[in-house]
Amino acid sequence: MHRVEADLGYHRFIGARIELDARRTLLVALYGSSLSEFDPQTDTLLADTLPHLAQSLTLGEDFSEMAQLQQLCGGALDAVAFGLVICTPEGMVRFANRAATKAMDGSHLLIAGDLLHVENRQDRVRLDQLLAGSSGPKTMTMRFGLGDRALDVVAFSDQKLAGARILLVSRPSALHSMSYDALCQIYGMTPAEAALATALATGQSIAEFAENRGVSISTVRTQMRQVLAKTGTKGQPDLVRQIWTSAIAACYRLTS
Template sequence: MTTSFIERLLPDFYRCAEQPGNWQLVLDQVRDELQVGSVVVQKFRVDGNRLQQQWVLRDSHSMEHAESHDCLVNNEENPRLQLDESRLPLQDVAVIQGDQGFGRMRQAEFRALDERLALLGLARPIILGIRYSNDSSLSMLLHPRCDGSQTVDNRHGQFLQQLAPHLKQSVSLYEKLSQLQQTNDTLSQCLDRCNAGVAVLGASGEVRWLNGSAREVLQRSRHLSLANGRLRCADPDDANRLAELVAAAASGESAGERFVGAVGPGWDRPVQLLAVPVLAASGPCVALYLSDDALRSELSPEEVVQLYGLTPAEARLAIALCEGATVNEYAEGRGVAVGTVRIQLKSIFSKLGLNRQPELVRLIGSSITTRTRSFSS
């Protein structure tokens, strides 16, 4: 039974690496097949003379009573979490029953643990212990019910021994994929602060990845959308231009090449596109940057002060000039004399080593703050 069950279990077991939400269903299968009351997988790291739980995976019964379980069992009074002279060194793989591996000095603590487990309707577990790394370990615990209707025996031990290499491998895959997902989420958030959406396309135009800003652009646009994993244009001529743009970038021989275009008429919020080839190990693909008139940042006087060493009044003037105001318009709007504004402008030129207003507009307009979106955007 054990071998055939493991063979049936393994596809779902390894699938949990990329679908972590399935762990509970898989542990429920183990619980029901082995007729125990609870199945839990834990990862611990060594912290001084204790094992500290890093994470836990539970079957549905354990999940339902998770708060009580953590309060009564996963605490400093649990002798299994102590690392001292009473505990034998952990083997690479070991199946442990009762207080096996501990000296007599822990017996009273194990009796107290039994009493707390009984409050949860559970008895002492049989445990699979795996050395995961130099300072961490994995455990799978099979708890029978404490009413005597269930017991653990050699059948359970054989199951745990056979499952051990698969548990270690699946957890390793699960952690690596989780780390990659966390990295992906972090990079996506960073890219979302740029004043452009980013899409990664395959050589044939299929969309492999979009950041949040790209999705915003597509949701706003009447000219470009995402459908069935591909970018779709409302106008056939735009569709041809987009296809040519992507094809040109996909066939580009240098990652430094740039191909630009736009979707939609210039008077109706077009989506501007910049395509560059990406020479990935898996084959050529295209990084497509998308922007519309909504993806822009307001210049902040406080940030201009910090970047260029201007006074707040000078920063406000510099921003107004970058936004198209004239000296006279700015003076009138602020209710100050034109001469005062010209003195401020002369001070700005002196501090920044500039001579002409277009140079100021170009400098401030190309600052890092104009290339990124504020967190309130």
């Protein structure tokens, strides 16, 4: 090693070390053709510079870890069914998951660029009130628009996200479906029974389901008894409640 350094013209050096953590040490070496190139000022410069180099390394690693964590959290929030938006009190959007982007697309409350946007002055006033009034422990809810373009918003804040507002958004007109496979796996349903449970949970009646499937109501009622037995529920309202409070509902797929 000394011969290689000599061939490169590095005959003398001074060095320093600093512990980054319990497992890592930063070593710094300044090379020169002779020791006469180094003086006490060089020692001082090296001693003053070393902590800054160490801090730069650890900060870079911290930022990298933060970026990885942000990507991980964003991916996880994209997997959930409800729409979530994080914004400033002024309406600047910092994050919106996939469900929020889909629900707000074409709705009365939009994300235009990086800002929340409404179409008229009256709703602008309401949006400002929503964002201003949802500070601290207070939660506010509003509906923006009518018909197919309506969007329901629940706004609140959290002390862990200083200066931010958290918006949960949903499109009342959206059609939802659930995974038949998940219902089959959790409750041991057949595909036909899972289809019935999903239909009832998303608003269909037994008669509508029978008509859509081209089967008799008596057949559907038989399937219904099996569904209730397998889920341990007492009736249709209890079945719907159980499905929508389960983890399955958190991962339903928006179909429109």
